[in-house]
Amino acid sequence: MAPRIKTRERIVQNSLELFNQQGERSVSTNHIAAHMEISPGNLYYHFANKQEIIAELFSQYEEQVESFLHPPKGRLATVEDKRFYLQAILAAMWNYRFLHRDLEHLLDSDKALADRYRRFSQRCLLQGQAIYEGFVSAGILEMTPVQIEALTLNTWIILTSWVRFLCTTRENSAHLSEEAIKRGVYQVLVLELGYVTATAKPAVDALCEEFHVPLQHALEQ
Amino acid sequence: MAPRIKTRERIVQNSLELFNQQGERSVSTNHIAAHMEISPGNLYYHFANKQEIIAELFSQYEEQVESFLHPPKGRLATVEDKRFYLQAILAAMWNYRFLHRDLEHLLDSDKALADRYRRFSQRCLLQGQAIYEGFVSAGILEMTPVQIEALTLNTWIILTSWVRFLCTTRENSAHLSEEAIKRGVYQVLVLELGYVTATAKPAVDALCEEFHVPLQHALEQ
Numbered sequence: 001m002a003p004r005i006k007t008r009e010r011i012v013q014n015s016l017e018l019f020n021q022q023g024e025r026s027v028s029t030n031h032i033a034a035h036m037e038i039s040p041g042n043l044y045y046h047f048a049n050k051q052e053i054i055a056e057l058f059s060q061y062e063e064q065v066e067s068f069l070h071p072p073k074g075r076l077a078t079v080e081d082k083r084f085y086l087q088a089i090l091a092a093m094w095n096y097r098f099l100h101r102d103l104e105h106l107l108d109s110d111k112a113l114a115d116r117y118r119r120f121s122q123r124c125l126l127q128g129q130a131i132y133e134g135f136v137s138a139g140i141l142e143m144t145p146v147q148i149e150a151l152t153l154n155t156w157i158i159l160t161s162w163v164r165f166l167c168t169t170r171e172n173s174a175h176l177s178e179e180a181i182k183r184g185v186y187q188v189l190v191l192e193l194g195y196v197t198a199t200a201k202p203a204v205d206a207l208c209e210e211f212h213v214p215l216q217h218a219l220e221q
Numbered sequence: 222m223a224p225r226i227k228t229r230e231r232i233v234q235n236s237l238e239l240f241n242q243q244g245e246r247s248v249s250t251n252h253i254a255a256h257m258e259i260s261p262g263n264l265y266y267h268f269a270n271k272q273e274i275i276a277e278l279f280s281q282y283e284e285q286v287e288s289f290l291h292p293p294k295g296r297l298a299t300v301e302d303k304r305f306y307l308q309a310i311l312a313a314m315w316n317y318r319f320l321h322r323d324l325e326h327l328l329d330s331d332k333a334l335a336d337r338y339r340r341f342s343q344r345c346l347l348q349g350q351a352i353y354e355g356f357v358s359a360g361i362l363e364m365t366p367v368q369i370e371a372l373t374l375n376t377w378i379i380l381t382s383w384v385r386f387l388c389t390t391r392e393n394s395a396h397l398s399e400e401a402i403k404r405g406v407y408q409v410l411v412l413e414l415g416y417v418t419a420t421a422k423p424a425v426d427a428l429c430e431e432f433h434v435p436l437q438h439a440l441e442q
Binding site: 102103104105107114117118121122147149150151153154156157158160161162164165167168169170171186187190191193194195215 | 323324325326328335338339342343368370371372374375377378379381382383385386388389390391392407408411412414415416436
């Protein structure tokens with residue numbers, strides 16, 4: 001059994017690379033098989049179609065996001081946690097950028113995936129609120145529950161729309177750089193600047209500098 | 222010539238209604254002709270294909286947005302102007318909601334439209350910045366140029382992604398209410414709350430109340 005499991009994993013890994021580089025729509029199962037130098041039959045032994053590969057990649061993506069998207073347990077949040085969340089979000093967006101580029105198309109063509117995405121989206125919004133509440137409890141942000149709800153929603157929309165924004169705004173939408181995606185994470189940090197307490201301000205300002213990518217740079221690279 | 226011009230206008234108007242109600246992808250030129258009780262040949266006399274109708278609707282949309290998206294001339298901006306912008310944005314989003322629902326699909330299938338959209342997007346970002354700068358000059362907001370750039374970008378992304386967010390998050394994505402779209406405009410107002418001056422705060426808080434739609438309400442209707 002061992003080699004078979006390995007091929008399955010390799011198919012998933014190679015598909016992710018090709019989807020990220022070329023966009024999911026331009027990559028067929030035949031492309032994937034040719035790229036891996038295996039027969040289409042061998043690929044179909046593991047996955048009935050491209051949707052099954054995408055579903056597997058979405059599971060990995062969900063797992064990666066849910067592994068970090070929760071408040072720290074048993075202690076107050078710190079600005080260092082904020083850096084950790086931003087870096088983890090950047091990594092997840094970069095690793096699975098094909099999902100963010102073509103999401104409506106993927107959901108339109110797979111009802112089950114659309115249902116899973118809806119539940120994932122709801123869990124992320126709840127976890128995001130809990131994280132922001134944690135920063136309020138820790139005296140890093142000063143916000144009401146209504147403001148937290150609106151901020152979390154804006155965070156979610158910016159993060160899930162950023163790659164698409166880049167693709168519809170840039171002349172050359174094929175290639176995406178990690179720097180361009182980092183600017184999206186900066187845009188999320190900016191959302192909360194009006195609510196940072198005086199004590200936390202120097203540390204959050206330093207974070208802003210760390211994540212700042214000039215807009216022109218993000219739009220050109 | 223008069224009746225012909227009238228048919229042309231009726232085709233555009235009927236297409237807009239059907240696209241908004243059913244989504245552009247579900248509506249063919251045959252549907253439009255049948256709905257208007259004219260022959261497909263009559264429709265093709267005016268428009269070679271659906272793309273031409275969409276291009277015409279996009280022109281109308283651009284015209285509507287550009288008619289209001291600029292700072293007031295010869296005087297300082299007021300909070301009353303802010304209400305005017307928010308209402309005008311809500312109207313444009315509601316009238317052309319089909320564009321916001323399926324934008325990538327529309328741009329993918331029409332290179333010329335994608336180029337026009339890119340230029341439109343750049344003009345809107347510049348005008349948005351000029352409007353926010355006007356609110357700073359008028360003592361309503363207190364922000365640096367770097368903050369204005371980031372805020373304008375977040376505004377653009379929230380406004381252009383809101384309808385899609387609703388469609389991917391709600392169980393029943395077919396029907397969109399004006400209330401649900403209004404919540405998107407509220408989300409934009411929230412973006413600037415951290416930068417409102419003490420003098421302007423009561424008036425901006427009143428605006429927030431006016432545009433607030435409970436999230437649950439937006440997600441269910």
